[in-house]
Amino acid sequence: MRNDVKALRLAKDLSQGDLATVLDVSRQTVNAIETGRYSPSLPLAIKLARFFGTSVEEVFHVDEND
Incomplete structure (x- = not known):
């Protein structure tokens, strides 16, 4: 499964720690x-x-092979 979490997080200028909080x-x-x-x-x-x-x-995007 692919996801866009990192791109969405970076677009909001958040660190992984910020999002985790x-x-x-x-x-x-x-x-x-x-x-x-x-x-x-x-x-x-x-x-x-x-x-x-x-x-x-x-x-979240389901890969065709999954």
Whole structure:
């Protein structure tokens, strides 16, 4: 699964730590989501999308091969 979390975060001029604080997760969790090593839970994915003012489907993209 691909995602646009890093691009959305950088567009708001936020560090991984800043975003982690807003989401109440660790900076390592934000890093793992951005690098595709971790797929967030549905509640966290919704929280991310709401923070960026978009839908979950616009943040996360299912690869055709998955």
